[in-house]
Amino acid sequence: MTEHVIKLPDVGEGVAEAELVEWHVKVGDLIREDAIIGAVMTDKATVEIPSPVDGEVLWLGASVGDVVAVGSDLVRLSIAGTGESKAADTEKASGETLAAARQEVSPPATITEPSVTAAPAAPAASVAPADKRSSAESAPRTPLSGAPRGEGERPLASPAVRLRAREAGVDLRQVAGTGPAGRISHEDLDAVFAQGPALARAPGRQKRTGVDEIKIVGLRRRISEKMSLASSRIPHITYVEEVDVTAVEDLRSTLNAGRRQDQPKLSFLPFLIRAMTRAIDDQPNLNAHFDDEAGIIQQHAGVHVGIAAQTPSGLMVPVVKHAEGLDLWGTAAELTRLAEAAKAGTATRDDLTGSTITITSLGAMGGIVTTPIINHPEVAIVGVNKMMVRPVWDGSTFVPRKIMNLSSSFDHRVIDGWDAAVFIQRIKALLETPALIFIES
Incomplete structure (x- = not known):
């Protein structure tokens, strides 16, 4: 018997370290070659680490939540024989496996495109077989x-x-x-x-006295850090406006009824994105990043709209790139593509980065007012609240109208309250008279 050390390989993207987010094994476990021993996260990418050899786990080099440097000892195994030749061959194979590892991306569940659910990582058994599925099905259940x-x-x-x-x-x-x-x-x-x-189900009503201590790791920790950064460094101003979306909803229904089979179903989001890009044409300072350390505003020509979406793993922001170059159907198709990529686990790093302005929505649970936190280093975020039918006075009688609030936040260091109001009022006018969205100025 000899000892074999598994080090944290280069997981790509030029990173020097990664956060350990999950162990699939414990000390004493017997594992097979290619069994997943754990997972690490870099930015929004989660990469599974396979074992290059058969062996028994002697030692684990980190705890969940620890940040581990590339090349550090991760696991020590007891293996049969010298293991030298096999280790040399399998280290290279392990690196190639990691380089090709897919990103585990949870779906943008709150956008109104097809709902998606990330495939759960398969847990390793104490003796991890080559065919995990067949082993799980044949294993006796307690x-x-x-x-x-x-x-x-x-x-x-x-x-x-x-x-x-x-x-x-x-x-x-x-x-x-x-x-x-x-x-x-x-x-x-x-x-x-x-x-x-x-x-x-627990029988009857019972007292609960336990206390769970949950360590903040992985994506949740990154969300926490980013929200803390945005809240501490950006003085927010939030502007709330009521929008009558009856006309745009009627248009959406009409277009969906007549769409071709190769065209995606339209949700409200493509209309909002088109309205935002038209409003940005008049106020390009809203489509920007603020480098507060250098004191520089980076005003972007391309409009890259992030869609903040809650998933079982936490907040994700898939990005519709160059929205200014997409028509209504093209915008809907890109939203659908992002949703399907997330569902299949094939969303790339480029799909999840590079936004210049963000939309956040809680869908039907959106409440009537929210106070969105800006996606640092952007300077604006548009929040969508739930749509409700309300009686509206038209001058002679009350009529039912579909009403929705927009709750939007702005970086008050570089965006004045007047400019914020003008921006939202422009979006409101476009949504309430949706024909204006399609008229080129």
Whole structure:
């Protein structure tokens, strides 16, 4: 027996370090070659680390949430034989695997394009087989029998598994996991559903006294850091305006009814993006980045609209590039492409970076007013609130109209309140008389 060290390889993008966001193994586990031992994150890309050899885990070099330098010892394994020749061959293969590793991107769930859900990472078993799927299906399942965990003990499961259980009304504390350290997988949930989800629900009303301590890691930590930066460095001014979207909604319905089969279904977002690009033509200072350390405003010619979207993993901002060059159908097609790329896990780094102005929406849960935080270093963000039918006085009687608020924030260091109001009033005029969107000035 000999010891083999797995180091953190170069995960690409020119980075020197990465954050460890998940272990799939623990000390004492027996693992197979190519089994996933863990995952690291750089910016918005999550990369899985495979084992280049068979072996037993002797030591783990970091905890979840730690930032690890490229080339640092990550895992030590006990392997049969000298392992020297095989290690040399497999180190190169491991690097090639990582270079080709796909980004794990969660979907923009709140945009009104097709909803998507990121595929959950497959947890490694204590003895990771080459065919994980067939092994999971053949492994014996432990049926539910009371509570397999003590009071206050947090079930171990991925965010995707937790979301699926929550939507099904399943109490994960009552589910026996078959993965390492009792980790609950999608297959464990399938076994519960086969017995009836009611079996996993906590009986009656019970006191809950446990306290969960959740370490902020991965994407959630990056969101936290970026929001703190934006809030601490940008003096926000938020402007709220009511918009009558009856006409644009009628136009949207008409266009959808007559669309070709090769054309995507129109949501409200393409109309808003087109209105924003027209308004930016009049006020290009809104389509900018502010380098506050250098005291320079970078005013962009291209309009790259970020769509802030909540996902099970956290906030993502897919970007519609060069919106000024897209018509209504082209904008809708690009939104659809971004949604489908996220669903397939093929969204690139370019798809998720480079926005110059952002739209944020909570969809039907958007409330009547929000106070959006600007996506630093941008200078403006347009917030979409929920649409409601309200009685509106037309001079002689009340008529039902579809009303929606826009809650938008601006960097008050470089954008005056007057300019913010002019910008939103221009968008309002375009949406309330949507024919103006299509008239070239």
